[in-house]
Amino acid sequence: MSRFDSYFLMKPSDVIEYISEKMPAFKKEHQLTCTEIGDGNLNYVFRVVDETDGASIIVKQAGDTARISDEFKLSANRIRNESNILALQAKLAPGLVPKVFLYDDKMKCCIMEDLSNHVILRTALLKFQVFPNLADDLSTFLVQTLLMTSDIVMNHKVKKEQVKAFINPELCEITEDLVYSEPFNDYQNRNILLPENKAWIEKHIYQDKKLRLEAAKLKFDFMTNSQALVHGDLHTGSIFVRHDSTKVIDPEFAFYGPMGYDIGNIVANLIFAWTNAAFTLSEGASKPWFTDWLEETITQVIDLFSEKFLAGWKTNAAEIMAKEEGLDHWYLETVMNDTAGIAGLEMIRRIVGIAKVSDITSIENIKLRVKAERFCLQTAKTLIINRQNYKCGNDIIKLIKDNFMK
Ligand code: SR1
Ligand code: MG
Numbered sequence: 001m002s003r004f005d006s007y008f009l010m011k012p013s014d015v016i017e018y019i020s021e022k023m024p025a026f027k028k029e030h031q032l033t034c035t036e037i038g039d040g041n042l043n044y045v046f047r048v049v050d051e052t053d054g055a056s057i058i059v060k061q062a063g064d065t066a067r068i069s070d071e072f073k074l075s076a077n078r079i080r081n082e083s084n085i086l087a088l089q090a091k092l093a094p095g096l097v098p099k100v101f102l103y104d105d106k107m108k109c110c111i112m113e114d115l116s117n118h119v120i121l122r123t124a125l126l127k128f129q130v131f132p133n134l135a136d137d138l139s140t141f142l143v144q145t146l147l148m149t150s151d152i153v154m155n156h157k158v159k160k161e162q163v164k165a166f167i168n169p170e171l172c173e174i175t176e177d178l179v180y181s182e183p184f185n186d187y188q189n190r191n192i193l194l195p196e197n198k199a200w201i202e203k204h205i206y207q208d209k210k211l212r213l214e215a216a217k218l219k220f221d222f223m224t225n226s227q228a229l230v231h232g233d234l235h236t237g238s239i240f241v242r243h244d245s246t247k248v249i250d251p252e253f254a255f256y257g258p259m260g261y262d263i264g265n266i267v268a269n270l271i272f273a274w275t276n277a278a279f280t281l282s283e284g285a286s287k288p289w290f291t292d293w294l295e296e297t298i299t300q301v302i303d304l305f306s307e308k309f310l311a312g313w314k315t316n317a318a319e320i321m322a323k324e325e326g327l328d329h330w331y332l333e334t335v336m337n338d339t340a341g342i343a344g345l346e347m348i349r350r351i352v353g354i355a356k357v358s359d360i361t362s363i364e365n366i367k368l369r370v371k372a373e374r375f376c377l378q379t380a381k382t383l384i385i386n387r388q389n390y391k392c393g394n395d396i397i398k399l400i401k402d403n404f405m406k
Contacts, residue, residue: 004018004021007107009044009227010044010046010059010109013034013113015048015090018059019048020208025100026057031050032049032051036315037260038067041067043069044060045060046059047114047116058108058112059109060079060110063076069354072174073367075170076108079103081292085166086098086100086251088229092126094261096247096248100113106147118242118245119241119242119245121240128290131246135301138301145229145230145231145262146230147228147316152322153318166229168232171232172222172253172257179345179353180222183215183348184215185187192353192354193352201377204378205352214341215345216342225258227259229258231253234265235265258335259335259339260338265404266344267298268347271396272347273356274294274295280365299397302336312331340383340389340396344387347377347380348384362373375404
């Protein structure tokens with residue numbers, strides 16, 4: 001019998017005992033230290049270090065509410081989904097996700113590789129750091145996890161089994177509410193508006209019927225289009241980076257949904273980093289090279305994705321009708337339209353809704369923040385309403401630059 005045979009939410013002292021019981025390499029008699037380092041909205045992340053040899057490991061545990069607020073009641077089983085997805089993604093995109101050593105169904109936690117030699121991409125971008133392999137790694141991750149889990153490549157019966165296995169109604173409901181509904185209605189009174197932008201948002205977001213209709217169409221697509229096994233929350237806080245390495249983490253929102261959901265999330269969050277830099281850096285030496293690099297990275301994420309997607313299709317498509325000439329380009333175009341629309345939705349919800357991003361909230365000068373928010377919202381509206389116009393990276397960069405000049 002062990003006190004870890006039935007679930008409770010652990011404190012750092014419990015985690016030390018837990019690790020020494022589960023991972024023999026982390027011996028009790030060694031000096032083990034533990035710190036809770038999580039900064040996400042849902043779970044608790046503990047880092048255990050063996051001070052005698054410097055070895056370290058991560059324990060990630062789910063509570064039965066979201067860390068951000070008790071209002072979100074969630075089954076702690078989400079960590080099982082996360083462990084399963086990470087195992088699958090490790091096969092599809094080797095080296096691009098952290099290793100999972102153990103999943104514990106009783107304690108609703110998993111033990112995984114410590115990536116402390118990496119940094120969270122959002123934090124690094126706010127310090128204007130650049131990562132030369134980022135676009136290449138992310139586009140590989142996207143193609144490998146999206147194309148390879150779709151009906152283009154997979155046996156349809158096996159794919160349907162996978163749709164069933166990765167059904168994720170609770171976390172999808174969070175996205176349906178926070179991304180697709182609340183930013184346009186505030187029906188649960190959870191939106192948090194900057195007072196200086198309140199009237200603007202009410203007029204240009206809540207009351208824009210054209211925008212609301214397009215958001216509604218995209219919501220139904222999110223709920224019904226079981227296209228590929230998406231990560232489901234691929235923002236820059238879900239990506240760890242080092243100059244020579246990229247790791248995608250936190251796939252607890254994963255489910256079978258539209259491919260554009262992941263690509264759009266990456267694009268939106270890179271635009272937030274661009275916005276932060278463009279609005280806060282004075283016309284000094286650092287501004288042009290950093291925003292230039294971000295523009296190049298956004299362009300490359302989209303264009304390398306397209307290139308690798310078409311090449312992957314050619315090599316791996318197994319569905320007989322997928323071999324019809326032109327289907328690959330038509331299919332890719334629909335994914336690009338979704339990408340633009342979803343990038344717009346992510347940009348609106350991170351400004352209007354409850355789950356903000358530090359790229360925008362850290363802008364201290366209130367006049368600049370007001371401008372930055374309106375720039376993002378205006379850009380987002382165009383991406384949603386005219387999403388069929390955005391076919392390649394440069395189309396999006398042109399929109400950002402044109403809107404910035406206005
Ligand atoms: C209640 S969770 C709020 C947000 O945090 C997660 O990272 C997802 O983005 C979710 O929408
Ligand atoms: Mg997360």
